[in-house]
Amino acid sequence: MSPLKIALDVMGGDHAPRVNIKGAVEAYKKWGYSIVLVGNRDQILRELERNKIKPKLFEIVHAEEVIDMHEHASTARRKKNSSMNVAFDLMREKKVDAVVSPGHTGAFMAGALFTVGRLPGVSRPALTASIPSLKGEAVMLDIGANVDCKPKHLVQFALMGDMYCRLVKGVEKPRVGLLSNGTESSKGNDVLRTTDQELKTKNLNYIGFVEPRDVFRNAVDVVVCDGFYGNLFLKTAESILSTLIFLFKKELKRSILSKLTFLLFMLSARKTLKMLRRRFDYAEHGAAPLLGINGLGFVCHGSSSAHAIRNALHMAALSAQSGFLRELNEEIARLGYEKGEEL
């Protein structure tokens, strides 16, 4: 399979297909990637025309169905002809290197499991985000693919996060921590305390329980948590940021001194505000890779802009070029796991 090809689920997300196709056009213009647009052919051709783009610059694969954002993952998975599942089929058939979708996270997980499947040794793939800290960033997983996790799942997330951090981010001995409500070993809940004991026996630079503040002050490289809390964590961060910006704006408009400050503040800090908002919105600055599947899958936020879709396609292409998946497979193989066995 050459050259590199990325499949984009153009029917997924809140602004499909318009914004998704716009993002694909931007990515093509900037990097010349071979992008396969998967979705309703008529709608795709109409959007390409609107963007004054020759259809032959993209490969188009027609898909009859669409997965709705509010659908249950189990019904979504039965839609074999949905744009998302057709995109996964292309990856299973080795016709594309990666799949990018701004669609339903649960359906993405289900689609990946039922088409390309899991890597040997992995029982639950995990959605992985980069969280900004005071210097650099931390890798957090899972951020939404698995709401109910057992200790063995969290242990697998730790091992995959460690590999990702080493192979993709280039961190030598990533500090792996388990997100908890306190750092003492008596803290956490039953699942976390068992996981804590198991992680101590693994070949990891495991530093024990970490608290939210450790994530932001760069005291940990890989933050392990279940998908329920990981998702809440990101949503809390994002909503606090919006609230603060709102409150500041309100406060700064009060007096004349405040108004002047506000003006200068917006002039000089506008970029920071934008940057912060983007960094906390895991999809806006690219996409979240689903680690542990037998392929490269990236989920973007449902409300992704064209710019975010463009960045997600770029991230997918770079990951495909870097050979991360092959290295992850080799690393897992070195641990001695085989198909059917669990990490």
Next chain:
Amino acid sequence: MSPLKIALDVMGGDHAPRVNIKGAVEAYKKWGYSIVLVGNRDQILRELERNKIKPKLFEIVHAEEVIDMHEHASTARRKKNSSMNVAFDLMREKKVDAVVSPGHTGAFMAGALFTVGRLPGVSRPALTASIPSLKGEAVMLDIGANVDCKPKHLVQFALMGDMYCRLVKGVEKPRVGLLSNGTESSKGNDVLRTTDQELKTKNLNYIGFVEPRDVFRNAVDVVVCDGFYGNLFLKTAESILSTLIFLFKKELKRSILSKLTFLLFMLSARKTLKMLRRRFDYAEHGAAPLLGINGLGFVCHGSSSAHAIRNALHMAALSAQSGFLRELNEEIARLGYEKGEEL
């Protein structure tokens, strides 16, 4: 029992006994409350002398032992002569109206259960915080007393939160929501989905799943969650706030325009920054009541300042005066529950 008396565990917290006693002195000077100082008599007398306060202005009850902040709740509970447990004994014997402690949360929960016990119908008391929103605030429970919760516990938190919101905050028909990773009923984990179904059958203004942003934009009055997520939520909020303030300060120092802005910003927004930081730190702006015990118990943050202790004593006194506990008991009685039965 009259007049009103509040017991303060002066040996609990990171800055005991000095800061706790300073807080008691401040509360006495401001409101003239009768405060019972529970702890090591010699140390208490020394601190009162340092503050140039006549010992006879306070009642002192000696307690031989101290519960360490890092102790396990189960060993802490066996320290019958600890300042915290002696304070609870005073409440059981109706010698004080309320107990305030900046000590160990787990030990506080255990101490309350083993001395004054639970209200009829309640199987798990819940620690309750007020979360600032764009207008007003939301009540969140549990924020740290129960890390592993079953649906029936979350249902009890919802009922108690509803009562608290009506009786103490004066909200007429509080909107009760269940904190989740999405508002669709397919979201949440197993425990939450069962709780969601059960809450629909209760006599509550139940609005279903809520997300973090709903908390901040005032779309919910009572936010129900287990103590693990509640605690992480607060810690996430607090640490994001600190990180943002740090990043802004750094960013604003970059250019000359930025420096000027920074100066004006600090002049005009200093108060807002302080206020925000305090509001997100549940203890700094008072204390968290432990709802569902047969008495009034308030936990402050371990690192509480004298000012926070003072505010906590004030909150305890107001709660005792308001007759909230009696009303909560009557309300539960109206529901028809008896000792041994569960809500």
